[in-house]
Amino acid sequence: MVGKKRVAVIGAGMTKFRRNLKETGKELSYEASKMALDQAGLELSDIKSVVMGTAPDAFDGVHMKGEYLADGAGAWEKPYSRVFVGGGTGVFAVDAGWWHVASGKFDTCLVVGEEKMSSCYPHPAYAFTTIFDQIYSRPLGVTLIWIFALEMHRYMHVHGITKEEIALVSVKNKRNALDHPCAQLGANITVEDVLNSEVLCWPVQRLDISPTSDGAAALVLASEDVAKKLTDDPVWIDGVGWCIDSTYWTNRDLYYPQYVQCAAQMAYKMAGIKNPPKEIDVAEVYDPFDYKELHHMEGLMLARKGQAAKLTAEGVTQRDGDLPINPSGGLLGVGNPIAAAGTMKCCEIFWQLRGEAGKRQVKGDPRTGLAQAWGDLMQYGSVVVMRS
Amino acid sequence: MSTEKIKDARRMVHWPGHMETDYIYTLGIAGEKFFTEMKNSGRIFAAKCKRCGFIYLPPRIYCERCFEKLTEWINVGTKGEVFTYTVAYVDVDSSKLKEPTIYAYIKFDGAHGGLIHKLGEVKHEDVQIGMPVEAVFKPLAERKANINDIKYFKPV
Ligand SMILES: [Zn+2]
Numbered sequence: 172m173v174g175k176k177r178v179a180v181i182g183a184g185m186t187k188f189r190r191n192l193k194e195t196g197k198e199l200s201y202e203a204s205k206m207a208l209d210q211a212g213l214e215l216s217d218i219k220s221v222v223m224g225t226a227p228d229a230f231d232g233v234h235m236k237g238e239y240l241a242d243g244a245g246a247w248e249k250p251y252s253r254v255f256v257g258g259g260t261g262v263f264a265v266d267a268g269w270w271h272v273a274s275g276k277f278d279t280c281l282v283v284g285e286e287k288m289s290s291c292y293p294h295p296a297y298a299f300t301t302i303f304d305q306i307y308s309r310p311l312g313v314t315l316i317w318i319f320a321l322e323m324h325r326y327m328h329v330h331g332i333t334k335e336e337i338a339l340v341s342v343k344n345k346r347n348a349l350d351h352p353c354a355q356l357g358a359n360i361t362v363e364d365v366l367n368s369e370v371l372c373w374p375v376q377r378l379d380i381s382p383t384s385d386g387a388a389a390l391v392l393a394s395e396d397v398a399k400k401l402t403d404d405p406v407w408i409d410g411v412g413w414c415i416d417s418t419y420w421t422n423r424d425l426y427y428p429q430y431v432q433c434a435a436q437m438a439y440k441m442a443g444i445k446n447p448p449k450e451i452d453v454a455e456v457y458d459p460f461d462y463k464e465l466h467h468m469e470g471l472m473l474a475r476k477g478q479a480a481k482l483t484a485e486g487v488t489q490r491d492g493d494l495p496i497n498p499s500g501g502l503l504g505v506g507n508p509i510a511a512a513g514t515m516k517c518c519e520i521f522w523q524l525r526g527e528a529g530k531r532q533v534k535g536d537p538r539t540g541l542a543q544a545w546g547d548l549m550q551y552g553s554v555v556v557m558r559s
Numbered sequence: 560m561s562t563e564k565i566k567d568a569r570r571m572v573h574w575p576g577h578m579e580t581d582y583i584y585t586l587g588i589a590g591e592k593f594f595t596e597m598k599n600s601g602r603i604f605a606a607k608c609k610r611c612g613f614i615y616l617p618p619r620i621y622c623e624r625c626f627e628k629l630t631e632w633i634n635v636g637t638k639g640e641v642f643t644y645t646v647a648y649v650d651v652d653s654s655k656l657k658e659p660t661i662y663a664y665i666k667f668d669g670a671h672g673g674l675i676h677k678l679g680e681v682k683h684e685d686v687q688i689g690m691p692v693e694a695v696f697k698p699l700a701e702r703k704a705n706i707n708d709i710k711y712f713k714p715v
Binding site: 190191193229232234289290292293294296297300305306307308310311312313314316317320321322324325328369370371372373374375417419420421422425 | 643651666673
């Protein structure tokens with residue numbers, strides 16, 4: 172076993188994901204944390220450490236927002252830290268929560284992911300402009316979307332993948348989200364709807380992208396001895412992994428996310444997983460753009476390079492398919508409050524492995540699940556493998 | 560909890576805030592060499608790692624792979640090829656651009672990597688991945704030792 176203690180997830184919670192929620196980031200953090208504590212059957216006083224995952228300060232518009240959010244995340248007079256790896260934060264926060272407990276230092280850890288993006292006016296896209304290199308990129312007027320567009324185009328070019336094939340991901344995830352009570356953008360749309368939506372930066376169109384969202388999600392982690400006292404159905408964190416690649420776009424092979432592969436290998440090795448597509452029953456793969464679900468399935472070795480689109484077209488990744496991907500509805504359907512979205516994916520895997528996902532429950536009796544997020548300057552991967 | 564789908568945040572009870580701060584960024588040791596060469600002589604330099612052979616463009620003073628100090632500068636010429644590109648229709652705050660702009664990742668021969676820049680003197684319908692391009696510099700008097708000393712890359 173890696174770590175001194177085996178670590179379980181014993182409770183999860185999340186707010187609705189919406190644009191322009193009235194709640195402040197603190198209030199959102201509180202709602203999600205309280206729900207997770209209630210499911211775990213714990214009081215705040217039972218929580219021995221807190222990890223907050225929240226992405227660039229510019230989104231909430233509060234400099235040092237880790238400190239700002241602390242009380243909403245239940246951190247009063249507790250060991251508290253904020254972790255931050257851009258879009259990878261929401262899953263990495265769970266990795267960080269794992270080591271708090273696995274080290275033997277704390278019996279419990281509350282992990283909270285939060286983002287309130289709609290405060291940035293007139294559009295949060297502007298908050299992204301200062302994340303880029305100030306010497307080589309920003310003087311060109313770089314935007315988040317055209318950087319993704321460069322990567323998507325390279326991925327399509329190398330494998331000969333079409334826009335139609337990629338649009339199927341958006342169709343699937345928005346439909347899955349119809350069954351999620353917290354979802355922002357559940358909808359029945361068609362491939363044509365995606366292809367006819369506004370072109371933002373070719374090949375990226377409006378319906379290829381997740382929305383601007385506010386929200387929070389939380390998990391309660393506990394050591395094995397504590398977990399077994401509280402629940403008959405702990406979900407174990409059996410693998411964690413994270414990795415960063417070069418921050419220079421032009422020093423990376425954009426068609427393949429090597430950093431996701433490295434993070435996945437780290438988690439698979441720890442969990443003893445040798446054949447990921449066979450051994451993973453359900454996965455929440457980071458999908459801020461539709462092509463990213465395919466790109467990440469390949470990085471996670473759930474599909475061979477260039478084959479994820481084929482699996483999608485064959486229905487393998489549908490909720491009732493052999494390898495359900497994003498049964499929650501993902502970022503494209505549930506919404507994308509950055510760090511909260513990654514943590515939401517961990518919540519979904521927890522609920523799926525406990526058989527508590529309601530209308531979203533995948534078929535069979537899933538025993539092994541994976542959540543993954545990706546971020547920083549599009550070169551960071553974070554992975555969690557859970558087992559029931 | 561509230562679930563209204565309000566599009567315009569100004570319709571909510573709110574306090575309008577402001578977080579702007581201004582900065583003067585140094586180019587760094589590698590950046591100053593790179594942009595000074597570009598400004599003075601229209602040359603593009605990469606930096607080579609003696610230990611692992613990786614050639615960095617944009618140049619750096621250290622190898623991120625083996626942490627060797629980089630001291631060897633290589634003139635990589637002004638030509639490369641379009642490795643991938645996008646046609647941008649929206650601006651940094653998601654508002655519509657008057658004219659679409661083509662941005663590309665230009666891969667240079669003789670270096671690992673390349674530069675992100677605009678493409679010019681070409682219609683977006685005619686751009687292709689793999690297309691050879693070269694840098695078009697601003698006139699000497701207008702150069703300011705920054706990435707926009709290159710106006711754009713054009714097909715060759
Ligand atoms: Zn080296």
